[in-house]
Amino acid sequence: MTSSSKSSPLRHADAATQTPIAMTAAPLLESHLLQLMEALYATQSVTRAAEQLGQSQPTVSIWLGRLRRQLDDPLFVRTPRGMLPTSRTEAIIGDVRSTLATLRLLTTPATFEPATAVREFRIFMTDASHVTLLPQLFSQVRVLAPGVRLEAASIDASVATAMQSGDGDLALGLLPGLEAGFYQQALFAQDWVCLVNARHPRLSRRANAAPAFTLKQYASESHVSIVSGTGQQLIERALAARSVKRSVQLELPGFLGLSAILATTDLVATLPRHIGSTLAQSAGLHVLPCPVEIDGFTVKQYWHARYHHDAGNRWLRALCAELFQTQKMPGSSVENSAAMRSARTSGRASRG
Secondary structure, X not given: OOHHHOOOHHHHHHHHOOOOOOOOOOOOOOHHHHHHHHHHHHHOOHHHHHHXXXXXXXXXXXXXXXXXXXXXXXXXXXXXXXXXEOHHXXXXXXXXXXXXXXXXXXXXXXXXXXXXXXXXXXXXXXXXXXXXOHHHHHHHHHHHOOOEEEEEEOOOOOHHHHHHHOOOXXXXXXXXXXXXXXXXXXXXXXXXXXXXXXXXXXXXXXXXXXXXXXXXXXXXXXXXXXXXXXXXXXXXXXXXXXXXXXXXXXXXXXXXXHHHHHHOOOOEEEEEHHHHHHHHHHHOOEEEEOOOOOOOEEEEEEEEHHHOOOHHHHXXXXXXXXXXXXXXXXXXXXXXXXXXXXXXXXHHHHHO
16 A cells, blocks of 8 residues: 555544534524514414504514514415415414413413412421411411411521522521521510419519519529520620529520429529410410510511512511511510419409
C-alpha cells in the first residue's frame, strides 16, 4: 500500500472536531396568533373573528399574514362558504386548542375551596399551643374543610429551613428567629401568671383576695420550671435583672403533666397567661398575678414569602387570624374555678 492511499490521522481529527453549524430555531407563535387561528377556524370569517377577539379587521388581517409567513402555509382559503382551513390547519388545530387551554389555565388565579379540598397542612407550634390553640383550630378545620389534614410539628432549629422548602406551612408562637424571608402577623399579647394547687398551704387564699402574692414569697416558694422555648429565656432574664433567685425543684421539657404535678404538690409554675388560665380551668388550679416583672410578648403566625400567595396557605392564615387575633389578652377574664367552688360551698355552709 502506498503512502498516498493511507488515511490521514490529522484529516480525521479535523473532521471530528469541527463545530456543527448552528440551527436557527423557528420563532415561537405568539398567543394572540393562536387565538386568531382558533377564532377563524370556529367562525370561518375574518370579520367575525375580529369581533370575537375585540380587534379591527385590518389588525386581524395583519395577524393572519404573520401566521401564514411563520407556518409557510395559507392556513385558510377564501371560498363561497367562508374562510375554510387548509389541511395544515386541520392537522394542527387540536394542538392549538390544547396549547391555548394550558395558557388559560396558567393565567387563571389559583383558588382553594375548603369544602372540597384534599390537602395536608403542617403547622409548627409549641406544646402550649397544642392545649390553647390547636383544639379550636382543628375543630373549625374539621367543619369547614373535612378533607384537610393537620399535622402539629415541634418548633426547633429546623423550622426556618423546613418552611422555606415547603415542609411546613405555618408557625404559631414567639419565634424571633423567623425574620428574613418570612411574613408575620400579630395574633394576641401575652403576659405572665403563676399557677398553683387550689389547696396550696400558703398561696391558695391569695388567688382572689389580699394580701397579694409578693416577690419575697415568690422567691421563698419551690418552683417547677418549663425549660424549653423562648419564654423560659424571658423568665431567666427578668429574674437575673432583679437579682431574684428561686428554688427550682423540678424541670419539665414541656407542659405535658404540669397540671397533675401542680395538683399534687405545693410547687409554683410561672407561665404565659393563656396556657396558665387554660390549665387552671381544666384542672381546677389557682391563677396568681406574677410578682416578677417579666417582659410580655406577642404570639404571631409566620409563613415564608414563597407561599405568601398560595391559596391554601392564605385560607389557613385567615382562619387563624379569625380565631385568635384579638386586642383582649386571652385568659385575662378567667376566674379561679376552684376558688369559685370553694366560695359557693362556704356560702351554703354559712346559710345552713
